[in-house]
Amino acid sequence: MTDRAFSVVRAGALTTVQDLGRPGHAHLGVPRAGALDAPAHRLANRLVGNPGSAATLETTLTGCAVRVRTATTAAVTGAPCPVTVDGRPAPWGAPVRVPAGAVLDAGPATHGLRSYLAFAGGITTEPVLGSRAADLLSGLGPDPLAEDAVLPLGTPHGPPSTADAVPHPGPVAELLLPFLPGPRDDWFTDAGLRTLVTGRFRVSPAGNRIGLHTEGPPLERARPGELPSEGMPLGALQVPPNGLPVLFLHDHPTTGGYPVIGVVPERFLAPAAQAAPGTAVRFVRMR
């Protein structure tokens, strides 16, 4: 193995290797996977001179810490968190020089859920179907980080970016989810559709990379039962029998039989990756 690598000192609650995922395999039952907060993932890469497709670490709530074997440039974006190098404070949202043998620690998120750690050269675990992303539904890609695991890094691509001024995102009081109705909005009553846009929903703690679950008033159905399994898009608002919409995120199953009342376009999904349990959710009909 190359010398360019890091070992995991503190794995955190759930830290996975992510890139832009493996689209184009849904017909084989393979989820797309990839960074849930794609803009934060791309930004972290840009800060260390990587292309957006390079693999980063996606943390969950508690961050993670790694010891690099050779000096490298790293950057932490996404959920704001305290960043240290061998215990000394380092900037969030900026390139950070990490000396050989030093520990880069991305601490617990001060708000939001998922931070992204990019390293110059990117994480170079073996790609599966063209992607290094960990897919937690089907188990493709690298396992979630475990203490003492060693992950290889690639050769740096170019100089780290200095131009980006990274705004520190403030806490989000309410997650706005614009959606287009359908394809199965006719499986709900008018009252059910109204509940979706007027009801007070919150992010449930049951969520994961597969879907953001909600708590709130159940949506009234116009017809019972299930559909024959059909293709499911990223951003689907699928409504299981309990009547509470689940927003499909990147590790979602490629087919399903519960009706999809609406779809949140991909460009609005990044904030959902950062909405902690308890955050208020408002669904806004786009047309």
Add this chain to the structure above:
Amino acid sequence: MKPLPVGEHGLLIELDTAEEVEALHAELLRRVAGGALPPPREIVPAARTVFLDGLDDPRGLLADIASWHIPPPTAADRPAIRIPVRYDGPDLADVAALWDVTPEEVVRLHSATEFHVAFCGFAPGFGYLTGLPEPLHVPRRDTPRTKVPVGSVALAGPYTGVYPRSSPGGWQLIGTTDTVLWDPRREPAALLAPGTRVRFVPQETTR
């Protein structure tokens, strides 16, 4: 045919029968291969639908697709594979009872059927195979198993499936294969893709 918009770049096309799904899926692949349709990011056939995502012009396709001439699918232009099976599954006797035949007759009927992969899902490499006539459709088990061994050949509803890896499952297990259904290091990773024709070939039971 009923096309339904899905988000900003998707279309879900509803069809009346599995045969229409198969025909439309084949036609879509033909049009993509021939350059008449810009390749969508995903083309996902399912039981009664074909889902397209990542379309440049979903409205244009929605307006146009109903006027397409879609020929019935021909078996000749689809790949065919043979999967050797030991018909030794723990539910073989239950399936025989449901079919009202002997276990030997289950083996004969199942291995005489030409299946085709209607769609994939549930897990990477899991294909939903159709071909059994309606009287041979069986319900799922009342209590799903927490662990179905890799390579299990199983029945549920109109479908036959082969578990590409060990997982929980509620299908009726009639046999086992050593054929590797899914290997991401192999090209293609999935042995069963939508449209593939499949024959199960009985093997001597060794245990």
